[in-house]
Amino acid sequence: MTDAKKSIHGEWSSRSAFILAATGSAVGLGNIWKFPYITGENGGGAFVIVYLLCVALIGIPIMIAETMLGRRGRENPVHTMQVLSKEAEADKRWHYLGWLGMTGGLLILSYYSVIAGWASAYVFKAFFGSFFGADVTAIETLFRDFIGSPMQLIFWHTLFMMATMLIVARGVDNGLEKSVRILMPSLFILLTLLVMYAMTTSGYFQGIHFLFNLDFNKLTGNSLLIAMGQAFFSLGLGMGCVMVYGAYLPKNISIAKASIVIATVDSLVALLAGIIIFPIVFTHELNPSSGPGLIFETLPIAFGSMTGGWLFGVLFFVILVFAALSSAIALIEPTVCWLVESKGVTRERACLQSGLVTWVLGFGTIFSFNLWSDVKFFGLTFFEVLDYLTANIMLPIGGLAIAVFAGWMMKQQHSRQELDMPDPQHYQIWLFLIKYIAPAAVFLVFLHVMGAL
Ligand code: TRP
Secondary structure, three states: OOOOOOOOOOOOOHHHHHHHOOOOOHHHHHHHHHHHHHHHOOHHHHHHHHHEEEEEEEHHHHHHHHHHHHHHHHOHHHOOOOOHHOOOOOOHHHOOOOOHHHHHHHHHHHHHHHHHHHHHHHHHHHOOOOOOOOOHHHHHHHHHHHHHHHHHHHHHHHHHHHHHHHHHHOOOOHHHHHHHHHHHHHHHHHHHHHHHHHHHOOOOOHHHHHHHHHHHOOHHHHHHHHHHHHHHHHHOOOOOHHHHHHHHHOOOHHHHHHHHHHHHHHHHHHHHHHHHHHHHHHHHOOOOOOOOOHHHHHHHHHHHHHOHHHHHHHHHHHHHHHHHHHHHHHHHHHHHHHHHHOOOOOOHHHHHHHHHHHHHHHHHHHHHOOOOOOOEEEOOHHHHHHHHHHHHHHHHHHHHHHHHHHHOOOOOOHHHHHHHHOOHHHHHHHHHHHHHHHHHHHHHHHHHHHHHH
């Protein structure tokens, strides 16, 4: 067997560097902004359990599969799928999976950047003391006025996209590793401190009850789909991001172990965010299902009244912006990688081109919070359509395709060799999950939702 071609982008310097970068891709707005608000909208406890089950049974096996495909293919998702389908003697059209991923990644980034822009703006609001002593109504008004202003949102979205393009232009190993190395531990420390604060609030037990109480009556077919979509979103699966990161992975690293570590850290961060936010929601009698503004309407209340709130507030939003940045670079990387490898443009140019497309698309999301808030398609705003289409349709389809390819198309001798698990039984477990459980689960959830329509 010949050694796989070395990636032209350089490689991660060590196993921990890959874990850090992939964790950086996974941990982001999905955990801290999205998880709490969709949990709020979908009734709490039962939704959380379904989400965690999806992470364990579908997410982890697919993460292993996607990393494995990337490491074996060694290039951008389109090319990787071309190479691997040839090797597996499968249909050439598998490379459309790469296209799905690149398109999905940019669509997601277009709204991701807008929300990351909100977080950036909140760094300054925290810094200039806007939350100090503010009550629930003041914090709500602050948020409403902010998202009501297209110019402000455009400004912050532009800034965030520029930062993303700048970092990506410098390449994956320059800076990316270092920033995540500082970022992840700080995020954990800060979240732990905030959990301690949440424990002192009067709504703590109510919040915990909401988050962990298993009332399956609240679960609809659609919330099953949303929980599954969130598992894909939060782990960053199905769009070729994990695949390109896998392409930079040296040979001697256990993909399975790394995937389990990443998924565990990712779920922990989401749960911690929930444990912090829901007690604040109930203490101040807010509505858990208030939507995408949830963290921006709850956390500032805490920062405005707690000791050290100024410092915690600034730190929290700074870390959130960095966590969003390390996910944004993962979302754009497949396209940049493809432009460089297949179109022969320079890395700088590739960043500029894909960044510009994403930036323009972002205007749709910006306007759905103000100028176009009444423009609805099937009762949803532009942002909501984009979110539903990507998270709940494109990601599961991408994940399903990865599972089918890795489980059914790829030769077992190749996947076994690539995964190189010390215990043959572990390989069998993975194979079972990826061949039967993951595809069946995705399929059944889709079927259930179609039936419910
Ligand atoms: N996982 C990131 C978050 O939770 C976002 C993200 C990165 C992502 N890469 C992705 C979402 C690929 C979907 C697909 O914030």
